[in-house]
Amino acid sequence: MVDKVYISETGDYEGREVLLEGWLYNKRSSGKLRFLLVRDGTDIIQCVVFKGDVTEQTFEIADKIQQEASCRIIGTVKKDDRSPLGYELQVKEMEIIASSEDYPITKKEHGVDFLMDHRHLWLRSTRQHAILRIRHEIIRAAREFFDRRDFVLIDTPIFTPNAAEGTTNLFETDYFGSPAYLTQSGQLYGEAAAMAFGKIYCFGPTFRAEKSKTRRHLTEFWMIEPEVAFNDLNDNMVLAEEFVTHIVKSVLKNRKRELDKLERDTTLLEKVEPPFPRLHYKKAAEILKNCEEDFTFGDDFGAPHETLIGEKYEKPVMIHHYPAGVKAFYMKRDPEEPEFALAVDMIAPEGYGEIIGGSQREDDHDVLLGRIREHNLPEEAFQWYLDLRKYGSVPHSGFGLGIERTVSWICGLKHVRETIPFPRLMQRIYP
RNA sequence: UCCGGCGUAGCUCAAUUGGCAGAGCGGGUGGCUGUUAACCACUAGGUUGUAGGUUCGAGUCCUACCGCCGGAGCCA
Numbered sequence: 143m144v145d146k147v148y149i150s151e152t153g154d155y156e157g158r159e160v161l162l163e164g165w166l167y168n169k170r171s172s173g174k175l176r177f178l179l180v181r182d183g184t185d186i187i188q189c190v191v192f193k194g195d196v197t198e199q200t201f202e203i204a205d206k207i208q209q210e211a212s213c214r215i216i217g218t219v220k221k222d223d224r225s226p227l228g229y230e231l232q233v234k235e236m237e238i239i240a241s242s243e244d245y246p247i248t249k250k251e252h253g254v255d256f257l258m259d260h261r262h263l264w265l266r267s268t269r270q271h272a273i274l275r276i277r278h279e280i281i282r283a284a285r286e287f288f289d290r291r292d293f294v295l296i297d298t299p300i301f302t303p304n305a306a307e308g309t310t311n312l313f314e315t316d317y318f319g320s321p322a323y324l325t326q327s328g329q330l331y332g333e334a335a336a337m338a339f340g341k342i343y344c345f346g347p348t349f350r351a352e353k354s355k356t357r358r359h360l361t362e363f364w365m366i367e368p369e370v371a372f373n374d375l376n377d378n379m380v381l382a383e384e385f386v387t388h389i390v391k392s393v394l395k396n397r398k399r400e401l402d403k404l405e406r407d408t409t410l411l412e413k414v415e416p417p418f419p420r421l422h423y424k425k426a427a428e429i430l431k432n433c434e435e436d437f438t439f440g441d442d443f444g445a446p447h448e449t450l451i452g453e454k455y456e457k458p459v460m461i462h463h464y465p466a467g468v469k470a471f472y473m474k475r476d477p478e479e480p481e482f483a484l485a486v487d488m489i490a491p492e493g494y495g496e497i498i499g500g501s502q503r504e505d506d507h508d509v510l511l512g513r514i515r516e517h518n519l520p521e522e523a524f525q526w527y528l529d530l531r532k533y534g535s536v537p538h539s540g541f542g543l544g545i546e547r548t549v550s551w552i553c554g555l556k557h558v559r560e561t562i563p564f565p566r567l568m569q570r571i572y573p
Numbered sequence: 574u575c576c577g578g579c580g581u582a583g584c585u586c587a588a589u590u591g592g593c594a595g596a597g598c599g600g601g602u603g604g605c606u607g608u609u610a611a612c613c614a615c616u617a618g619g620u621u622g623u624a625g626g627u628u629c630g631a632g633u634c635c636u637a638c639c640g641c642c643g644g645a646g647c648c649a
Contacts, residue, residue, distance in 0.1 A: 172612085173605040192606070209599090224607080244583075249610045250598040251585055255641060311647070327649090352647050353574075365649060444646080487649095496649060544649030558649095569641075 144216055150184035152229050155219045162187070162215045162231065165266070166207050166242075168249060176204040178233075180215065186268070188222075189215055189231040200236055209248075210266065212239035254559075261564060262573045272400035273560055276393055277549045281345075283392035284366050284543070287385055288343045293368060296335040296342045298328030304523040311352045313361075324349035327542060330472070330527055332369035333503060336538055337530050343368040353568055357557040358445070358495055360546060362566035369540030375484040375502040378539040379460050382488055382498055383418045385543070386458060390414040393552050406554040410491055413456050423463045423482060426451055442468035443487075448496055452489040458497070462486040471513040473501040474537075486541070494551035500541020507531035 146161045147154075164182035171177065174193035179186055191204040207213060217231040246260050247267065257264045264270055285295070301315070301322045312323040328344035335342040345366040352359070368381065390411055393401070401408055421429075430437040433450055437443075442464065443451070452459060463482040466475050473483040488498035504510045510531055514524050549561035559565040564573065 168610080170608045170611050171605085172608050175606050175608070177608050177611085179609090188609085190607080194606090224609080226609090244600070246583075246599095248584060248599045251610095253585070253642095256584070348649080350648070354645095354647065355642080356644065359648075363649065442647095445644090445648090499649060542649065547649055 148184040149180070149182050149187045149227070152187060152219050152227070152231070156221055156229065157219065159216060159218050159234065160231075162189075162217075163239075164213065164215075166209055166211050166213060167266075168209065169207065171205070176201070178204060178207065178215075180213065180231075181266070185227060187227055187229065187231055188225055189217060189233050189236075191233040191236070196233060196235065200233070203236055203238060204233070207238060208242045209245040210263075211242040213237065214239060254557075258559065258565070258570060259572070265563060268403060270560065272403040273549065273553055273555070274563060275400050276397050276404075276553055277545070277561060279393050279397045280389055280549055280552065281364075281366075281545065283389045284385070284545075285345065286392075287388045288341075288368060291341070293341045293343045294335070294339040296332065296339070296344050297346060298325065298331035298335075298344045300325050300346065304520055311350050313349050313351045326350055327365065328367050329369065329540065329542065332367055332540060333538065334526070334530055336369040336371045336540070337534070337536070340372075341368070341370045355568055356445075357559075358547060358550075360558055360562065360565055360567060363558075363562070364545040365542045366545065367540060367542040369538065371536050371538045373502075373539045374537055375462060375486060375539060378500055378502060378541060379418075379420060379462065379486055380416070382460065382486070382500065382541055382543075383416045383458070386418075386488065386498070386548075387414055387416055389548065390552065401553070404553050404555075406552075410456055411552065414458065418457050418460050418488070419455050420460045420462060421451070423461060423465065426461050429454065440465050440467070445495055448487075448489050449493045452491050452495065453493060456491060458491060459489045460486050461489065469501070471517045471519065472503050472510070474504040484539075488541075490547070490551040492551065492554070494547065496544075497547045497551060498541050498543045500539065502537065502539040505531060505535045505537050507535065 144159050144161045145155065146163065149162060149164065152160065162180060162182060164180045167179040167181040167186055169176065169178055176191040178189040178191065180189050191201060193201050213236055215231065215233055215236040217233040219229050220232050221228065222230045247263055301317060302325050303322060312326060315322050315324065326348050328346060332342060332344050343366060346364065347362055348365045349362050351361065370377070370381065373381065394408060394411060427437065427439050429451060430447055437447060451461065462485065463476060464485045466481060466483040469483040469485045473485050476482045476484055484502035486500050487496050489495060490497045504513065507528060511528060514521055546558040546561040550558045555561065559567060
């Protein structure tokens, strides 16, 4: 009985006969030789079929097998320095499990739209493997970071009865005859959980119905949001920079191969280390003034502004104390300068823009109630949220990190659509 | 919603001033004992996004529409 092995394990079987199961990635030939590149998800191995070594039937199979046909191959593992894997398989027998007629994704380049129409098949390519393995590592490291610090994972609801910040950018669904909305953030529920458990995080999909057609936007994306009781804005920034550092270091350590595959220059990633530069909004606005970029003091920063500031530093930058008027109702204002909110955005370097948005939350019941009224929000819907300020309110803060933008930055991609297995964009909900 | 760009073979693209619609890849057939996006020869493959207009003649110029891409706003 031959051992069935994964390609990633073949190094342990040098000189031995093994059984591989996989799909044909590519095929080349030369006279009486057939070179089959076979993948099984763990890696790719070149299988060499020599006409003199196999039956006529096996050689025929090796000759005719189509791209992405599934197959079973028995052969001997041989060390070979010409192989990227270090090993290849000298084939003895093979069989086709299922054929693959006219596989649409060929070896030549394709356009993005075509590839996105075939996203279910595109996932089989090596570049997508590298990106999605890095995504996995980022998520793994993010959870590890909070788990090690004894944060409790609290899953927040996806159906919500009302909008946190107005309904225009929310997806509405029919919830047994009443409108319900897909969540745009777990934060408010995270605050309730932080009052119960002290330090928590939530991790789940979020939905924005904004008609954004840019390389940074998805309508469905994943966000990881910690919330910590008794943390002020400064604690929040320390947590954020340590968190991002842990993620970057984990990827550099555990996914070197994938970064190489993507030809990512890791020079700047290797410099990610606390402390990150911190910029008061006023200071950031001053930088923009010197850049001749169109900007009015008091406005929020647009994407070009963020890029400009982000490119001035080698590490991620944290901009804090935004004008209260441009920020959400739940953000606490600085008692020293009440025109500014205790908010912080983290801007990734190399033009990747905002990856984190966070703040210290308003913890005073009456002030918060006033804000809800100022914003014309439905007061009754926020009773439970106001309760958190009625029963033992404490200073607290948190932030949300966008997974796809983080993957995009760390992988050095120019578009977020490749960072999620099945992206949902304004113009795309297939496949 | 606004601004800009692009729609030609299954895919990626070319077609000079408006003058015979082409190449590579992929498919098919044949050849080669070490290929690395293998190579070589042959072969099939087209309502040039749609509708109208200008012209002797439109892939090319004009109008409208459709689709996609990028950017702005909004945000992670």
